[in-house]
Amino acid sequence: xxxxxxxxxxxxxxxxxxxxxxxxxxxxxxxxxxxxxxxxxxxxxxxxxxxxxxxxxxxxxxxxxxxxxxxxxxxxxxxxxxxxxxxxxxxxxxxxxxxxxxxxxxxxxxxxxxx
Amino acid sequence: xxxxxxxxxxxxxxxxxxxxxxxxxxxxxxxxxxxxxxxxxxxxxxxxxxxxxxxxxxxxxxxxxxxxxxxxxxxxxxxxxxxxxxxxxxxxxxxxxxxxxxxxxxxxxxxxxxx
Numbered sequence: 001x002x003x004x005x006x007x008x009x010x011x012x013x014x015x016x017x018x019x020x021x022x023x024x025x026x027x028x029x030x031x032x033x034x035x036x037x038x039x040x041x042x043x044x045x046x047x048x049x050x051x052x053x054x055x056x057x058x059x060x061x062x063x064x065x066x067x068x069x070x071x072x073x074x075x076x077x078x079x080x081x082x083x084x085x086x087x088x089x090x091x092x093x094x095x096x097x098x099x100x101x102x103x104x105x106x107x108x109x110x111x112x113x114x115x
Numbered sequence: 116x117x118x119x120x121x122x123x124x125x126x127x128x129x130x131x132x133x134x135x136x137x138x139x140x141x142x143x144x145x146x147x148x149x150x151x152x153x154x155x156x157x158x159x160x161x162x163x164x165x166x167x168x169x170x171x172x173x174x175x176x177x178x179x180x181x182x183x184x185x186x187x188x189x190x191x192x193x194x195x196x197x198x199x200x201x202x203x204x205x206x207x208x209x210x211x212x213x214x215x216x217x218x219x220x221x222x223x224x225x226x227x228x229x230x
Contacts (some may be wrong), residue, residue, distance in 0.1 A: 102148060
């Protein structure tokens with residue numbers, strides 16, 4: 001399995017500010033994704049982080065609000081921009097290890113509260 | 116359209132008993148994978164078990180087994196000999212076309228195990 005770390009683990013932010021979440025994997029992975037889990041809800045895909053190119057966003061999510069970088073096969077960042085209380089969620093990084101399409105692992109998540 | 120349905124918002128079971136968590140899926144793609152995750156109150160997503168659409172046998176991982184009924188499009192999770200530590204939210208998820216697309220999640224089932 002892949003070991004995934006996320007920073008920060010939690011944060012409390014003021015509306016209008018931005019927060020960058022980091023996702024680091026201990027091995028090269030094929031796919032990296034970013035999910036959001038709003039309070040009491042299931043997981044919703046924000047985007048697929050593509051190495052060396054622009055992320056692929058799902059309907060309802062835009063690059064200006066959630067810019068994503070993936071400079072290499074083990075690291076990605078998600079920025080939540082111009083935050084509002086509606087952005088209060090758990091943000092999770094998820095990876096598919098190389099050669100293991102039957103597995104998909106999640107990072108520990110970043111619990112964000114926007115005041 | 117691809118969809119995962121979990122119809123049980125909450126389930127209650129006594130320690131040492133077995134419990135089945137229901138999951139039905141909808142896809143017209145012949146190649147897909149089905150996943151189950153456990154999410155305790157800490158928020159992390161723990162990968163439990165995977166079943167590929169072409170797998171001949173039902174998947175098993177320790178106390179977890181997946182009752183895969185392809186004709187019925189169901190992928191129920193069976194937990195044998197429940198433990199207090201099994202109390203958590205459980206999510207069923209599907210990946211369509213094993214080329215590395217993202218997971219689609221159901222709404223989840225909360226499992227409560229009592230002594």
